[in-house]
Amino acid sequence: xxxxxxxxxxxxxxxxxxxxxxxxxxxxxxxxxxxxxxxxxxxxxxxxxxxxxxxxxxxxxxxxxxxxxxxxxxxxxxxxxxxxxxxxxxxxxxxxxxxxxxxxxxxxxxxx
Amino acid sequence: xxxxxxxxxxxxxxxxxxxxxxxxxxxxxxxxxxxxxxxxxxxxxxxxxxxxxxxxxxxxxxxxxxxxxxxxxxxxxxxxxxxxxxxxxxxxxxxxxxxxxxxxxxxxxxxxxxx
Numbered sequence: 152x153x154x155x156x157x158x159x160x161x162x163x164x165x166x167x168x169x170x171x172x173x174x175x176x177x178x179x180x181x182x183x184x185x186x187x188x189x190x191x192x193x194x195x196x197x198x199x200x201x202x203x204x205x206x207x208x209x210x211x212x213x214x215x216x217x218x219x220x221x222x223x224x225x226x227x228x229x230x231x232x233x234x235x236x237x238x239x240x241x242x243x244x245x246x247x248x249x250x251x252x253x254x255x256x257x258x259x260x261x262x263x
Numbered sequence: 264x265x266x267x268x269x270x271x272x273x274x275x276x277x278x279x280x281x282x283x284x285x286x287x288x289x290x291x292x293x294x295x296x297x298x299x300x301x302x303x304x305x306x307x308x309x310x311x312x313x314x315x316x317x318x319x320x321x322x323x324x325x326x327x328x329x330x331x332x333x334x335x336x337x338x339x340x341x342x343x344x345x346x347x348x349x350x351x352x353x354x355x356x357x358x359x360x361x362x363x364x365x366x367x368x369x370x371x372x373x374x375x376x377x378x
Contacts, residue, residue, distance in 0.1 A: 183364045194267075194354050194369035195306065202364070238305060249319065249361045250296065253305030 155239045160258040169226040171257050173239030176220040182243045184215060185251070186224045188235040195238065195253075198224065234261045265289070267370035269355050275376045276345055284340040284373045288357030295338050296367060297330055298354040306354050312338060313361060345377045 156174040163169040175184065183202050187195040199206055199213045201222070206213045212225040226233055238256040242248055268287045276282050288295050294313055298306035308322040312332045320330075327345075332338040342349055352374050356367040 185366075187369075194356075194371050197366050197368060200364055200366070236305075244363050247319070249294070249311055250308040250322070251298075251306070251356075251367060252308070253298075255303075255305055 155241055155254055157237075157239050157254065157257045159255070160260070162260050162262055163226075163229045164262050165231060166228055169229040169233065169259060169261070171224040171226075171237050171239075171259065172221065173224070174221045175239070175241045178219050178241050179243065181245060182241045184213065184219075184222050185240040185242060186211070186213065187238045187240065187251075187253075188233075189238070189256070190232075190235040198237075229261045231261050231263060233259065235259060267355055267357050267368055269353075269370040269373050271373060272371065273374045273376075275378065277378050278345060278347060280345050280377075282342050282345055282375065284342075284353050284375070286338045286340070286355030286357075286370060288336065288338070288355070289368060292357035292359050292368075293335070294358045294361045294365070294367075295332060296356040296358075297338070297340050298356065298369075300352045300354060300372070302351075309340070311361075318361075342375075345375075347377050350375055350377045 185200040186198040189195045201213045215222045236256040236258050238253050270285045296311040297309040300306040310320040310330050315335045327343045330340045352372040354372045356369045358365040358367045
């Protein structure tokens with residue numbers, strides 16, 4: 152699976168949009184971009200995933216660049232409960248690619 | 264419906280002892296995964312099951328670690344002769360299948376402390 156690079160930490164004011172970047176320059180054609188987050192002392196929580204089109208659900212939006220070498224997770228109106236570590240993960244769909252490979256993620260702190 | 268559950272939530276044991284950690288996946292999910300998370304790190308893959316069989320156990324650190332899923336639902340991670348370095352949060356996840364862009368859903372984890 153392709154490696155991802157994320158900033159170690161970010162701050163965002165409550166009520167503002169939080170934009171979390173992720174670089175995955177070695178991504179290959181069949182690899183999806185997944186985002187999970189982990190709130191303190193809880194298990195990782197699935198947020199969203201995408202292949203090449205932008206995606207939106209009730210939690211967030213995922214913007215993937217046309218060359219697919221980077222993506223941005225957008226939390227449109229951040230709340231204090233969004234404070235967590237956010238993981239960007241690239242994973243293929245072929246046999247043998249079932250596991251998720253987590254990095255160290257971005258620690259997002261929402262400031263009141 | 265209920266999510267992935269794990270028991271116990273916390274386990275404290277002494278070096279050299281044997282421990283079992285249990286995972287109940289989401290009903291109907293055929294795939295089950297175990298991960299381990301050390302302090303300040305992201306989760307690391309240990310093993311995954313498709314049905315009753317271990318399809319990939321490449322992440323198990325050594326032969327003291329073993330996992331079973333005898334009926335294709337509940338799984339138990341077993342650690343023999345525990346060492347202090349085994350202290351971590353053990354996470355379980357399940358997914359409906361492993362075909363295509365399947366989503367893994369995680370449980371709350373079991374925090375294992377080896378004294």
